[in-house]
Amino acid sequence: MKSATIRDVARQAGVGLGTVSRVLNNSHLVSKTTRERVLAVIDELHYVPNITARRLSLGKTLTIAVIVPFFTRPAFIERLRGVEHTLTESDYDLIIYNVETVKRRDECMREVPQRDLADGVLILSLSPQDEDVPYLERTEAPIVWVDANHASLASFNRVIVDDVEGGQKAAQHLIELGHRQIGFLSDVLEDPFNFTSSRDRYQGYRQALELADIPFQPAYHAQGNHGRYEARVLATKMLELENRPTAIFAASDTQAMGVVEAARDLGLSVPGDLSIIGYDDIEVAEYLGLTTIRQMLYESGQRGVELLINTIESKPKQPVCEVMPTELIVRQTTAKL
């Protein structure tokens, strides 16, 4: 059965459709009696306004799009959680674009902000590339970037993490425990998605080594696809070296878990024979007693949405770039050499 329209309500209530629209939008310009009559008819017909028509007429979509890579990974989920919670407080619906291929990444980044299907778009952990810049310049909807870096981003609102500093903290912690043979294990640094976090953490690691006058050893540097299993394989290889590291810094907690498995496989005790530090402080990290660098995932999503809604609803101000802090969380997988 065809559902009722505003016209049906108007006819049934014996008023013009403008009046119905006015009661729907809580205009004061309706007398109490007609308002009540209209409401009664609305109820009777189970009338619900057509949101698509409303959007077209208003020129707003009342939804916010989020573009997020691999949204099922714990760290991204945690960011999304911050996004979702903040959005539920507002009137915006949430539409999610999950990105797992470079093709989809390009499509989303270029098209979503133009397709007027959202009043604003939040892009998480995905940085643009030079080729994307022209698209971004003629964007319809405001964009806020979380955990993204690129020269062209100066004109946007952003929330970022100082991963260089975080990486440095991690390595420094190990150094302070007396380690000098420190491995680093991460995603592929030059990945097609242009993720920047691993690169930055790597840089922090290098800086810490340098500050401590520890020469960098290429054999202690492993990169591969993301995932526990891949990390386990890489770590195994590193731990089978003649002169194996006494500590490993994994660029994510998930990868740190793989390193723990590798140690287990080889009969190395953690942290007795091998210290391990992760990054992110995802939920299981505490359960596992994993030493790690905490970043404020939830808050970054939350703050991103706040900035986005602000720019949607008020005049654009000077773009800001907020830096979220990181924190060393010492648990049971690191120890003095």
Place this chain on the structure above:
Amino acid sequence: MKSATIRDVARQAGVGLGTVSRVLNNSHLVSKTTRERVLAVIDELHYVPNITARRLSLGKTLTIAVIVPFFTRPAFIERLRGVEHTLTESDYDLIIYNVETVKRRDECMREVPQRDLADGVLILSLSPQDEDVPYLERTEAPIVWVDANHASLASFNRVIVDDVEGGQKAAQHLIELGHRQIGFLSDVLEDPFNFTSSRDRYQGYRQALELADIPFQPAYHAQGNHGRYEARVLATKMLELENRPTAIFAASDTQAMGVVEAARDLGLSVPGDLSIIGYDDIEVAEYLGLTTIRQMLYESGQRGVELLINTIESKPKQPVCEVMPTELIVRQTTAKL
């Protein structure tokens, strides 16, 4: 700057709007030369069709809404992953309604299917209540339910899990290992969200006991809010009983992790002093070596979307109710008594 409309393109290309619309929709009824001219102008003006207008005109939204409780919990994420992957293959966008309060649950269940903001809605792990039935009956968009139970659902497509059977398998596994003092720990059975899974698993547990002639002991039955910490508290209490259980069946892997912690706190070895079995087989379960009941989370989401898209795009057929199997996965947290 105001973005170009179909009218601008038509004017610029010196054709009627109908023609532009036709090239946009790949109609054959356009000559090659005009098509090319129009495409050139589209490119030149960076024209992108307004999707809201398109939706209004077509009477379709080209999006699918998913209502999911606590979407950051691992098991729900896994279902969502199945949903998302299947949807990415299609032309539908995904809009997510996360439910964390009863109020929101009611709003979503009653309003989302009527608000014509989606061509179909998928409801995960949330069952309707008697009061919802009238709303569901005058629904606009087709609904598919995954992991939901209620008398009124016979007229809908569904994907369910036989949690009674799963619960029974879990308890039976412990019984076969020689345990007779078997605890059961779960969410609150009569919860306001009307989740049915814990209740069903409990029922399976009771059936297994009965089949084995093991009397049910109320003290071995603990329920509380969902979460690792809550489970840990409940398990501690149960394990401090005079006559503590030798095995515990936790209704989710997350809760099983809490039980493991409780055992750890009390100096009980697992599985030496205490066998533990979980439910779901979430990703970390393997890492932790947790014995559990696997349910096909990813596939349930996937199948749900398939059913939904089928009913959207073709004539409604006889509603189906598919039952997903469960499987016992034996790892290292259960052992012979």
Place this chain on the structure above:
DNA sequence: CTGTTAGCGCCTTCAT
């Protein structure tokens, strides 16, 4: 093949 026209359902002036 192509231009024109009539909606899709709602919001917002503009009169009254």
Place this chain on the structure above:
DNA sequence: ATGAAGGCGCTAACAG
């Protein structure tokens, strides 16, 4: 305070 009319941008049916 309220009814009528125009328009949001697009699709589809109708003439040519």
